Amino acid sequence: TIDNLKGLKQGRLRIAAVTTTKYFMPRILGPFCAQYPGIDIALEVVNRDRLIDRMIRNQDDIYIMGVPPEGLDTESESFMDNPLIVLAPVAHPLVGCKGIPFARLAEESFLARERGSGTRMTMERVFREHGTPLRIKMELGSNEAIKQAVAGGLGLAMLSRSTLNLNPGQEELAELDVEGFPILRAWYVVWPKGKQLSVVAATFLEFLRGHVQLFVRGQ
Template identity: 25%
Template sequence: MLDHQLRVFVTVAEKKNFSRAAEVLNLTQPAISQHIHALEEHYRARLFDRSNKKVELTQAGAILYSYAKKILNLHQEAERAVTDLIELVTGKIAVGASMTIGEYVLPRLLGAFAQKYPDVELAMTIGNTAMVFEQTLEGSIDIGLVEGPVEHAHLQVEPFLTDEMVLIVSPGHPLAGKSHATGEDLEPCTVILREEGSGTRVAAENALRQLEVIPSRIIVMGSTQAIKQAVEAGLGISFLSKWTIRKELALGTIKPVRLKDINITREFKIIRNRTRFQSRACDEFARFITSEEVIAALQARA
């Protein structure tokens, strides 16, 4: 019972609203209030300051919140450990992926994994590399898949797929007719980049450094789709993963341009928190997406 009450408490604290917490937990608002009241009676402390619009944690509530998160995480780890004892690949895996992987690679991986292990419940979160890095460290996701550089003493980092970055332009751009482009060709161009914290941003900046290019103008956009549309419209040029541009290349709405004497590649990486318990399902997922058969199938599609 206390475990359920703590889950209700954490949800209210994160949603800052009793009604929204009730919707998430599929409970009535009076039931939510009853659970919070029971916790306040148990700990003999007021946990929330309530107003008409939202609720805020009191000092006592903030202390309980930090412990409640740890308790719920430990409870989840205990359930996974017991499940593993009966040697069934079951349970839930929370996977976080940076944007390119999450939108263009991970759905195929999850689909194939779900066919092989139908009893595993899969949850996916997509954000930039910085967000996935933080969530893996804090333990809100079990496995992260990122395209940007990551390093931390608590993280196990393993490359699983090689990616190629492609220079793309609109069909009407002066570079579209060139067989190869040099750094000098790129100097006068407007370059469209992703936001800070993005692995694609890091890879594009590395490409510009290798080409010794300082763009005349830089435009920042928050998604790969927005960048592709901007390039199609002739707003500028960009560097994007080969995984993201297959449809546009087939339709001819953007053109790839080879770089003279240089190929821009990077590694997609699996990151896991080595200080946290890893279920058998997580281990099987990591093995699955690094298997030669799965990698070969992905590369063939690319």
């Protein structure tokens, strides 16, 4: 029977994923593990720079990240949306304003992830591309700490919408309607080019190609 065939897919799947994916990876791994009970998971959650280090050392089967690395010979496939948004505390004067010019953000202080984070890299690139100065008031090592600091009125942030729950207002957060936002990006699954994927890794890749978006609330 089909159930017996699924039982044959056995072994350990080693995944390394960037920190921001911790908000949705469990929602994907839950149904995956239910479907393939013989597969055990080792999930490393690290920032972008550390993930690229792991990739260079070939420490995992498969990698999940925002922007596939340049200069490394990899194959990648997008599997889910990853919109980048501007986040403010609910009481901020810009909340509810339509089409806020990007240049207006120069007047605000920002809370930023640590260097080495993919979110930080993208945020700096977006400001650079607009020629708008970025004022970083505070650097914090986690998305969760940034959300709390934004809610506490310490500044604005640019984060993946994946970090928000369905009702950001409950966390005293609001998404600003800034020109050009949300920036539409994707989450990618990445593996070294030419690497023969293990049966479990190939099974997971096939699973990601399916309707993964359906498992993840709010996407």
